[in-house]
Amino acid sequence: MSEIQKTVYDKLIPANESLEVLTKTFIVDGYKVVAQHNPARAVSSGAKLDKATIAKRKCFLCAENRPVDQPSVGYNENFEILKNPFPILKKHLTIPLLRHERQEILPNFATMLDLSKDLPDFTLLYNGPKCGASAPDHMHFQASQYGLTPLDEKPLSEFEIVDGEIKNFGRKCYVFEGIDKQTICKQFETLYNKLEIKDDEWEPRMNVVAHYITSAATWNVWVFARDKHRPSYYEQGRMISPGVIDMEGILVFPKPDDFADVDEAMIRQIYKEVSL
């Protein structure tokens, strides 16, 4: 086991970690989606993310605004690894940059691959600034235990992939698979440059997932190309704000009424609206 991963287990992961959430499982057009009722996520899902609100609030990822006794593990001189205080999945980590700089994937993508190689028990996660990141002003990744999402459960070979894009998935999703880091970085940059950047934003809307399979020395990377930040259900009062874990197939519903109402049609509609 890598030294970093061992330190993460020792310092950040409680041995008997439990996560009390209600779930309902759906098969929508052939793919599995789990609805999760998780009231603690209301802070994130309902967060106001306009520029004025963000400028006024104290950044919760900056070290000086965090509890002094919160344990962290340093990584790569630029990042540190923390336990996520509002987990969606077990072993849920937050991995902020040590400096307060905006959420941005391209200059940090190679580090995401490095992190996934150093944390092979985990899946590395990225939310774009308008795609689920609750701190769009402070660069951070997340990680969660590998194997807990519908995306993890299905090997890439079982998807229908045409020209690097998964077909019949209900979501716009591109995949890269390979053993060479530089090649994957180049493939990612090529895709990034093809995607449109909206006015007043600094990168194409996307969620990114990366996992390293140690036994095959291979990276798997999924890029969900996004359109809307939040589906129209959100304007109708439902608290649904999809981030990367939602795109992986675990849709989080902080409010009990929304969780009670979720059905296949709602799931299909959410993915349709937030995907490119």
Ligand SMILES: [Zn+2]
């Ligand atoms: Zn910050």
